[in-house]
Amino acid sequence: ADINPAVLYDLGGKFDKSFNEAAFTGAEKFKADTGIGYRDFEIQNDAQREQALRNFAKRGQSPIIAIGFSQANAVEKVAKEFPDIQFAIVDSVIDLPNVRSIVFKEHEGSYIVGVAAALASKTGKVGFVGGMDIGLIRKFACGYKQGVMSVKSDAEVFENMTGDTGAAWNDPVKGGELAKSQFDKGADVVYHAAGGTGIGVLQAAHDAGKLGIGVDSNQNGLFPGSVLTSMLKRVDVAVAKTFEDAKNDAWSSGVQVLGLAEGGVDWALDDNNASLVNADMKAAVEKAKADIISGTVVVHDYMADNTCP
Amino acid sequence: MLDAYQTLILLLDSTLRLSTPLLLACLAGLYSERSGVVDIGLEGKMLGAAFGAGAVAYLTSNAWLGLLAGIGVAVGLALIHGFASITNRGNQIVSGVAINFLAAGLTVLLGQAWFSQGGRTPTLPQGGRFGEVILPGAEAVRDVPVLGPLYSELISGHNILVYLAFAAVPLTWWILFRTRFGLRLRAVGENPAAVDTAGISVVLLRYRAVVICGILTGVAGSYLSIAQSSGFIRDMTAGKGYIALAALIFAKWRPVNAMYACLLFGFLDAMAIRLQGKSIPMIGEVPVQVFQTLPYILTVILLAGFIGKAIPPKASGVPYLKERS
Amino acid sequence: MSAGQLPRWVDYGLIPLINLIAAFLVSGLVVLLIGENPIDAVRVLIWGALGFGEGVGFTLFYATNFIFTGLAVAVAFHAGLFNIGGEGQAYVGGLGVALACLALDRIVPWWVTLPVAVAGAAVMGAAWAFIPAWLQAKRGSHIVITTIMFNFISYSLMVYLLVNVLAKPGSMQPETRTFEEGGRLPFLNDIQSLVDFGTAPVNLALVLALIASALVWVIIWRTRLGYEIRSFGANATAAVYAGMSPARIIIITMLISGGLSGMMALNEIMGSQHRLLIEFVAGYGFVGIAVALMGRAHPVGIILAAILFGMLYQGGAELAFEMPAISRDMIIVIQGLVILFAGALENLFRPAIVRIFTPSRAPAVQAG
């Protein structure tokens, strides 16, 4: 069918080096593949969420995909007003007939990079730097910790959060200091889930000759040889897929939970980190991955009960 | 014991790194406000400089050219502030707010236009970034007990801008209290009419102060993007300009106090970073937000307890207007 | 004698207009630079802000925020205090609103909740301003630093509360549940039929903001308290001579100021979002400084400046939507230029205009 897709980014903006950017990448890929253009919008404040969604809807854009859990209320409201338009939301679940909800099992992806981290660590101490202390980030941290512990049950995992405002996602300086403080305590691998702040984390790892782990998109190339791997959260795939489904009349509403099994989360292996990942490590990570997919190993989701084992 | 010492050294090391941009910005504000021009736009100038430095350092692979560009941008913004508040006698706070807006918008706009990375500058190539300076003998004395780590970890091994920032403290003191320019600068911030009747141009003097402010914020911003990090990212100043302003008031507009104030802020920040995630004896697990906010709470307590009243230069914030027409 | 050399309409009408035009001209240059048509851009911006009911509604919605934060800064300014803490006071004010709404929304209609929410907003905002005020009054701590610090402290406090205490269970959103009808201010669209504001969230809080403006005017210029506030701000020594207590003035002024900031949350939380969410203040507190100063700390000026900023926010959003090449960063630049030209450079064209409007003076002519 002829479609008129649109993307609405969260406050972080289109180029947040994180999931908004991944959404943008997906939309661009769809455009390149199909030649179908799309509209997008970066909000500046909360009031613009509904406004932008309505603006899209009124112009007949469909499907409209909203990135980020903060959009949930707005999508729910506007989707009810425009029952004929297809909506999708990433990172939240909305139970409406014209809304597709896409959520990721970040804990699974974090788990496998945790395994990699534990194997790469010589000191038995690894670190995690989050952006803000909110549920989503705790979910990353908790999965990661479980992965580390699955390899070395006596390992130590240092966990730090950057701040309490939007700046927490754009503060490479603070990110770098947090990473350094973890290195000082003996950590030698550090995983971040902190958007732009993470660049500082990876930088610090690079400067100190330690290892960093990227997040969301493949960040292995940022500091080749210093980024052990990246936990991929394929928002790009999800966005492109959503557009394609609409185009191919294969649209479905309901919840899509994308985990390792669905290829929604993964770890990144490429030339940039080939030298860092030896065969044993690769085998172990792939085994963990297989175990999770098969259900042999169940990674606890922090969000399920707000606790981490 | 030794471990604790090592921890302390590392803590102080981190303090130095975190204090540096604050110190540079704080000294920048000091020149400006001592001359009677209030500058709430430190944040914007730093941000602009960070971008300019990041962009040029990336394009030229030369950190020094980056620094120069950073300074250029900040001085440009400073001149806008000067034009508004000195020449046109506009409201200095409004002008500062405007500069913060302009910098926040323009950096991302131009960054996106030039590098298409969402306003970020690409990661700097070799040479585009200021590296660590290893002071002579640092390696040799590393294993000497007590003094070894102090010298090789704490004193040595920072990038050149850190040393520059701390060298700027005695220099500023000297300029302010031992030179003709400093005397006039202090005078014009207290009583511009006295300077005017002494046959000195108030306007020129204030412009010079504002330009120095630009230079120092330029270094501060460059430090963020091409020394401490390797590239610019939007809003990367993260409120440091405001903290520097607070430090300036804390320091009562004096250079050496400014250093202590910035070191204190840096220390509190470094400490909060290192305390994060530790459970506190007796209290147990503490929410991470407590640590995030600890530096600010401690500042308020210190402010309430120890430093009496901070009296700004008398003419600061007041445009000099001798005839009303 | 020396005032009123220029006709009032020039001083308060023509000069600001010329400044605005200058701001837009320079913005136009920037638009040109990125390859778009500046005239179209301005047209879209103004049309987006004022061209249709919904646009006007959004403009007024933002203006409501700015009126509250602008008044807050202005009141403090009259006492010579620079309250930079509007951001934090509004954030914590949101807590007061939310607690009132969460407690009452399921049992009573909105108009019963409203006074409690207003009180909650004002009390929490005022409480957040109280400590800096007290420290300034009793310990001489500089209010600029302490209010900046209290902004930072409020961010941490609110994240903690939203994530650990107030979040609805099982949700990863750091926000409270959505209020029911009893916790929602009516949208202006629903209570009047003169203008169709469409789906714009402009709500009853606008009326509250206007009432607050009038009250501020009365307090500042028509009451003893206001007289004392202004006296203290203009000449603290004379205020002491006149028997006023500086500590009392500082504290009361800051309570009023903080309360006004806090009430901004009524518009966002009870009026529009219907839940307490993270970082909803979004810089409105800081922009309030510019609004207050551009409005010359007078409620009428503040309302006008607030509408101007509301136009920039709404028109800017529309512009970014219509012209994808113009990003939200471009909008920030335009806002910066408007603040610069209409605010800081307001004297740029004044001398020329004074020359036009004052008849040339021949020295010899005047006698006596």
Next chain:
Amino acid sequence: MSETPAIELRGVNKSFGPVHANRNIDLLVGKGSIHGIIGENGAGKSTLMSILYGFYQADSGSIHVDGREVRIADSRQAIDLGIGMVHQHFMLVDPFTVLENVILGAEDGATLSGGTRKARQELRRLEQEYGLKVDPDAVVGDLPVGLQQRVEILKALYRGAEILILDEPTGVLTPAEADHLFKILEVLRDQGKTVLLITHKLREIMAITDTVSVMRRGEMVATLKTAETSMEELAEQMVGRSVLLHVEKTPADPMGTILEVEDLNVTDARGVRVVKDISFKVKAGEIVGIAGVSGNGQSELLEALAGIRKADSGRLSIRSETLDLATMDIDPALMREKGMGHVPEDRHRMGLINSFAEYENAVLGYHRSEKYAKGLLLDIAAIKQEAREAIEKYDIRPPSTDLRTANFSGGNQQKIVLAREIERDPDVLLVGQPTRGVDIGAIEFIHKRLIELRDEGKAILLVSVELDEIRSLADRILVMFDGAIVGEREAGADETELGLLMAGVQDQGAASGAVAGEKA
């Protein structure tokens, strides 16, 4: 005096917006002379001198110095032409030391060390030559005004001024200090320097100047040889009507004591005791004057009595009520309630809020009175009505209640304060420096009003550094020195004797050679 004039002004005009401050001014000042300039407040004296000093630029007209036409675009050029000026409102940097103030703008090199060394020597020389002694390392803001002015003079001399302009220099000086200043001016004249002196005090004009110019409403109305004129003529030229130069009053007829002060002690912010064991009484229907060199505790005494400043110890009885100034919660509002009015020494800093309209200032301190309340609000109409009455009664000009007080001249500002304090019908009126910087027309009025008030049976405590004023107004004179009352005299006491007391020379029989102006 017949050769080229030191200064010649031709057709100078200057406007500030709508105010034509100087109108076609011509002026000739002979080399080596002392030339006085007088005129009412706002006549344009300071403006004219500031033009000569390059602080303002004339709109038209020309300036000639030593016969050569010059353009003085800024003060630098004036200084280079050998012109120095002591401004009416001092141009000093308060937190700086004397030395720093002196070298500012004449630092002699990019760093300060050389310049300060030279300046120290030069200051020592100037001290010897003119008897201008000040501690070069004292912070200017801490110095009494008399010494601050000395610093201003030193600044001018340090820059080698050949032409020295002094704008109302004696407004802040005691008679002895003024005498000392005049001696210096005479020395300067004898050295061939030219002095321009602005003052409101005709006695000074008569005593020291060679020639005198009179300004009125921006115009130069006369230039006369001092020897050929009289005070009466000058006063009439100045005001445009004849003025009574002496206070006319009948002897006091005091009744019971209204104000009694016992054992008052006050410490200032630096911890120095500035008021020491002071006790005195003031009766209804009398004016008690407190004489003294400024900085001897008078200001603090007044402020303590007015409730502005906390006392260490002391009791104050007003009528029959006794207040303990140290232990009770005293504030100015309470004192007003008890019937005490207070005209503060410094109208700009304390007595007025200059950015407020006249009517707002007319109730400062009394704004809480029920008279001005309309429910919760202020009754603006009632306030304006009263302000209008005061304007009429005190002949305040311009007669506008809405004009900001910043735009009134000094004399009229002072009348606004007086009207406010007197019209509240206080039992006791504290008055500090009521006529400082005020022109003779206004002085005449203010003095008359104070006498009237006394005759109405009020108690007045008058603090003034103006010995003339004290002597002509007060019925009893207390002399303060170093925080204590060192003597009491009857009205009309001998000037020299009072001067000695003020200088701290103990009662009677003291050696006559003591220099009164020098504060120990």
